[in-house]
Amino acid sequence: MEDSEGAWRTALYGPQGFFTRGSIPADHFRTAPLIGPELAEALLVLLDRVDAGLGRPPRLDFVDVGAGGGELAAAVRALAGGPLAERLHVTAVDVGPPRALPGVAWVRELPATVHGLLVGHEWLDAIPCPLVVGPHDDPWLARWWPLGPGRHAEVGSTRDRAWADAVGRVRGAALAVDYGHRKEDRVAGRYPEGTFAAYRDGRRVPPVFDGSCDLTAHVALDACADAAGGDWVLVSQRDALAALLPPPHPDASRPTRTRSAGMAWLDAAARASRVAELRAVDGLGSFGWLLHGVGVPVSDLLPPLPPWRP
Numbered sequence: 001m002e003d004s005e006g007a008w009r010t011a012l013y014g015p016q017g018f019f020t021r022g023s024i025p026a027d028h029f030r031t032a033p034l035i036g037p038e039l040a041e042a043l044l045v046l047l048d049r050v051d052a053g054l055g056r057p058p059r060l061d062f063v064d065v066g067a068g069g070g071e072l073a074a075a076v077r078a079l080a081g082g083p084l085a086e087r088l089h090v091t092a093v094d095v096g097p098p099r100a101l102p103g104v105a106w107v108r109e110l111p112a113t114v115h116g117l118l119v120g121h122e123w124l125d126a127i128p129c130p131l132v133v134g135p136h137d138d139p140w141l142a143r144w145w146p147l148g149p150g151r152h153a154e155v156g157s158t159r160d161r162a163w164a165d166a167v168g169r170v171r172g173a174a175l176a177v178d179y180g181h182r183k184e185d186r187v188a189g190r191y192p193e194g195t196f197a198a199y200r201d202g203r204r205v206p207p208v209f210d211g212s213c214d215l216t217a218h219v220a221l222d223a224c225a226d227a228a229g230g231d232w233v234l235v236s237q238r239d240a241l242a243a244l245l246p247p248p249h250p251d252a253s254r255p256t257r258t259r260s261a262g263m264a265w266l267d268a269a270a271r272a273s274r275v276a277e278l279r280a281v282d283g284l285g286s287f288g289w290l291l292h293g294v295g296v297p298v299s300d301l302l303p304p305l306p307p308w309r310p
């Protein structure tokens with residue numbers, strides 16, 4: 001397709017673009033921040049470790065890039081407690097219309113420097129790429145997605161550059177959370193049609209480039225990791241959440257008779273089911289967590305976990 005990246009960019013970010021007009025995931029699909037507070041809770045545990053690694057500085061940033069409706073930034077702000085709450089600056093970055101969220105600064109462009117934790121939650125998949133059909137001569141494809149004749153792919157160099165630029169602004173840690181694939185999956189021919197897709201009103205639809213639908217493609221997170229470099233790990237959301245969130249209430253499986261115990265049981269059961277949705281093997285649990293430590297070793301942020309296998 002001729003200048004497919006340009007057409008994709010205009011469809012999402014042009015004057016009548018899907019995101020320019022203010023579409024947010026909550027209107028069209030369910031992302032992890034919409035499920036409940038548990039993702040924000042896990043990120044606050046991570047943020048506390050980043051804070052410790054930075055020596056608990058007077059100002060600590062939490063920056064949500066590609067914030068959409070700002071739900072994640074708002075939840076982090078609302079849940080932050082103790083001495084951290086006063087030092088914490090929460091910023092949502094999005095090119096869409098700003099939203100008024102208590103205690104959250106809303107900006108269109110990434111801050112020049114981030115001292116703390118930067119998170120791109122389902123941000124990179126919304127960055128347009130060239131869509132190509134093999135054989136196709138391109139250095140990124142040659143290295144990351146060798147293409148046989150008639151096979152489709154998305155050239156991930158635009159995401160690599162965006163991620164390297166974001167990580168380059170950070171002291172502390174940067175985390176990309178997204179659906180994606182690894183070189184071994186691509187080389188094995190797991191995506192003969194590529195992964196480019198369109199969604200509207202919660203349904204997959206045939207892609208049109210008129211701003212009426214979200215256009216997205218899986219993220220080559222291994223290529224992003226390599227482009228940003230440094231100290232990083234790539235693990236599954238399923239494993240990362242198990243490492244960061246306290247286990248469900250021990251009595252969640254045994255209801256009791258008193259009203260308050262019954263309510264506690266209900267709360268624990270609801271929480272367990274939200275965590276299960278975030279960790280589902282064939283769902284959000286298979287998202288990749290690409291975590292870079294910058295000035296803070298990644299090994300101080302997460303315990304050793306198996307490598308990501310989407």
Ligand SMILES: C[S@@+](CC[C@H](N)C(=O)[O-])C[C@H]1O[C@@H](n2cnc3c(N)ncnc32)[C@H](O)[C@@H]1O
Pocket residue numbers: 019020024025026031032033065066067068069093094095096108109120121122123126127
């Ligand atoms: C798929 S949505 C994810 C929203 C939210 N993080 C969530 O998970 O619910 C991607 C968002 O990234 C934003 N975005 C894409 N490129 C951007 C950029 N360069 N700077 C700021 N925001 C961007 C879009 O406007 C859109 O709101």
